[in-house]
Amino acid sequence: MALLELSGVGRRFGAVEALDAIDLSVEEGEVFGLIGPNGSGKTTLFNVLTGVYPPSAGEIRLDGAPVGGVPPERIARMGLARTFQNLRLIPHMSAFDNVWLAQHRRPGMGMRDILAVGGRKERARREEVEALLERTGLAGRRDTFAGDLPLPDQRRLEIARALVRQPRLLLLDEPAGGMTPLETREMAGLIRTVAAPGRTLIVIEHKMDLISEICDRLCVLDFGRKIAEGPPGRVLGDPKVLDVYLGREDGDD
Amino acid sequence: MDDHVITVLNNIGGFSFIALSAYLLLLSGEISFGQQAFYGIGAYASGMMTAMFGLSFWLALPLAMIVSGLAAAAVGGLTLRLRGLYFAIATLAFAETVRLILVATTWQVEVDGEPVGPNGSEGLGNIRWGFDNEYEPVDFLWMIYGTLGIVLLLFFLMERSRLGSIIRTIGADRLLAETQGIAVTRYKILVAGLAGALAAIGGAFYAHIQTTVYPENFDVMLGVHSLAYGLIGGLGTAVGPILGVLLDVGFLEAVEWIQGYRMIVFGGLVAVLLIFMPRGILDERRIHRLRTALRGRRQARTHGAAGA
Numbered sequence: 001m002a003l004l005e006l007s008g009v010g011r012r013f014g015a016v017e018a019l020d021a022i023d024l025s026v027e028e029g030e031v032f033g034l035i036g037p038n039g040s041g042k043t044t045l046f047n048v049l050t051g052v053y054p055p056s057a058g059e060i061r062l063d064g065a066p067v068g069g070v071p072p073e074r075i076a077r078m079g080l081a082r083t084f085q086n087l088r089l090i091p092h093m094s095a096f097d098n099v100w101l102a103q104h105r106r107p108g109m110g111m112r113d114i115l116a117v118g119g120r121k122e123r124a125r126r127e128e129v130e131a132l133l134e135r136t137g138l139a140g141r142r143d144t145f146a147g148d149l150p151l152p153d154q155r156r157l158e159i160a161r162a163l164v165r166q167p168r169l170l171l172l173d174e175p176a177g178g179m180t181p182l183e184t185r186e187m188a189g190l191i192r193t194v195a196a197p198g199r200t201l202i203v204i205e206h207k208m209d210l211i212s213e214i215c216d217r218l219c220v221l222d223f224g225r226k227i228a229e230g231p232p233g234r235v236l237g238d239p240k241v242l243d244v245y246l247g248r249e250d251g252d253d
Numbered sequence: 254m255d256d257h258v259i260t261v262l263n264n265i266g267g268f269s270f271i272a273l274s275a276y277l278l279l280l281s282g283e284i285s286f287g288q289q290a291f292y293g294i295g296a297y298a299s300g301m302m303t304a305m306f307g308l309s310f311w312l313a314l315p316l317a318m319i320v321s322g323l324a325a326a327a328v329g330g331l332t333l334r335l336r337g338l339y340f341a342i343a344t345l346a347f348a349e350t351v352r353l354i355l356v357a358t359t360w361q362v363e364v365d366g367e368p369v370g371p372n373g374s375e376g377l378g379n380i381r382w383g384f385d386n387e388y389e390p391v392d393f394l395w396m397i398y399g400t401l402g403i404v405l406l407l408f409f410l411m412e413r414s415r416l417g418s419i420i421r422t423i424g425a426d427r428l429l430a431e432t433q434g435i436a437v438t439r440y441k442i443l444v445a446g447l448a449g450a451l452a453a454i455g456g457a458f459y460a461h462i463q464t465t466v467y468p469e470n471f472d473v474m475l476g477v478h479s480l481a482y483g484l485i486g487g488l489g490t491a492v493g494p495i496l497g498v499l500l501d502v503g504f505l506e507a508v509e510w511i512q513g514y515r516m517i518v519f520g521g522l523v524a525v526l527l528i529f530m531p532r533g534i535l536d537e538r539r540i541h542r543l544r545t546a547l548r549g550r551r552q553a554r555t556h557g558a559a560g561a
Contacts, residue, residue, distance in 0.1 A: 050432055076434035090425040092537040101422045104415045105434035114415045143545050145538065165433070 001064060003028040003169060003200050004049075009058035009068070011041075011048050018044045020224040021058070026169075029198040031191075033215035033232065035205065037244060040221040042204045043085055046171050050082050051075040062169065077107055081167035083158035085174045085204070091147025095138055095157055098146045099129045102161045129164060136160040136190065152183045156190065163194065170194070172203045176210055188213050212236060220244065259390045263462055265502050266397035270455030271475070272482035272494035273404065274448040279483050281444040282424035283333070287344030288452045288479050290351040293471030294321040295453025296460035297355065297371060303382040303461070304369050305362050310382050314457050318450040325449020326442050333441040336427070340445075348476060355468035376467035383461050393462050400454060408491035420444060452479075481523050487535030496535060
């Protein structure tokens with residue numbers, strides 16, 4: 001059974017059909033790419049998956065359990081974590097504290113863990129945060145306010161925060177957005193190590209070299225509809241996809 | 254200590270509780286214009302318990318906190334699942350309702366041949382527990398600051414625990430908190446209840462020092478001030494709102510040449526601070542710098558000792 005299954009998922013905002021009858025299935029351990037022009041519904045799809053907006057049509061199943069319309073905090077506790085395209089860090093908290101906060105309601109943690117100000121378990125969890133900062137190249141920035149970090153560090157910090165939740169399904173929204181080619185290559189390396197232990201990822205990205213390097217399969221959205229799906233080599237050569245990206249033949253773009 | 258100093262210190266201590274109560278709500282991203290209601294409920298509930306029914310202050314205090322906390326959680330429960338200013342409006346409406354109910358309520362029982370109990374706008378008098386037990390203002394001083402010390406200690410522990418971080422996360426970015434698995438509404442209601450209980454402490458002390466309280470003591474200006482204390486003193490630490498009280502009550506009210514101009518100076522101070530220090534004097538950045546500096550020195554010392 002697929003880890004994530006969407007059938008006929010739609011989301012409308014007034015008269016705008018932001019997502020229209022999306023069918024998708026993402027297998028456990030897969031790195032799945034989500035591409036499409038601006039406004040094609042990629043981030044809306046993430047918002048529907050994470051419960052920020054309930055879907056207005058269709059069904060979503062995470063590991064078999066229906067999650068359409070379930071509040072975001074419950075979906076998060078079912079093992080789903082995400083990063084945000086326009087970055088949602090708390091600017092007046094340190095890098096460490098921004099990652100630490102993602103552990104607060106990790107599955108299996110109760111009221112005692114929330115009130116504890118020390119202890120062996122808490123020390124172990126704090127070491128976990130330090131290790132993730134190390135792994136994402138932020139160890140030297142531990143005490144820096146998130147708002148003072150340069151953009152590539154902020155994107156890495158978002159990934160560290162998502163990882164500390166130990167998610168089964170991780171959604172990355174433009175992890176290399178606004179990065180230089182060198183930084184993008186480093187990000188590709190980081191995403192590969194994140195995916196290595198068989199973790200399932202869905203990645204939104206505009207940088208095709210990054211997408212074709214890390215993704216097992218791709219789906220292309222255009223005006224809220226799925227127009228292509230399959231392995232990167234095939235999808236990126238699809239004339240319909242080329243149309244979307246390079247302009248339609250009638251040239252009204 | 255002369256009596257004026259003791260009165261000022263008692264006022265600072267008493268207002269610190271309501272300032273901390275508004276501060277706790279500010280941390281969770283909520284504004285209340287009605288914390289004076291919970292201060293008032295604390296004053297009336299504890300005063301009635303000691304004056305009418307002969308309870309000890311030390312039993313009446315926690316009972317009044319529970320009554321006030323439950324009332325605050327109820328107001329929060331009705332409005333905090335909505336996003337926006339609903340809670341701020343509801344607290345203001347609730348506070349005015351409480352004040353008007355107190356004006357309209359007379360309920361007296363006979364104690365030692367005298368009628369005792371709330372008597373409309375005449376207030377609740379004869380709160381003689383302090384007098385009967387021969388407590389001087391200076392004794393109340395120790396009681397207030399002892400209680401304040403315990404409350405501050407609890408605040409510091411909370412700020413180091415995940416609970417403090419959950420509250421700050423919700424206050425900074427509600428959607429982020431939700432996507433981290435935090436049940437935001439439940440914590441907001443918890444915070445509203447705790448804040449209600451905190452304000453009641455200040456009210457209970459106030460009632461037992463004054464021995465008479467009136468509904469008009471709990472008007473909206475008290476709530477607005479308590480909100481301003483955190484914004485002036487800073488949202489980075491629980492010491493912030495107390496600094497705000499110190500500046501207002503300890504300086505503006507106590508210094509004679511400002512008398513009469515107090516509200517003008519206070520309003521100006523709030524306006525200037527909101528422009529130049531939007532999160533107050535002791536904001537998160539200053540507190541963070543202080544903490545990292547202190548930790549650096551401590552580490553340097555232990556490393557130095559290990560090297561020697």
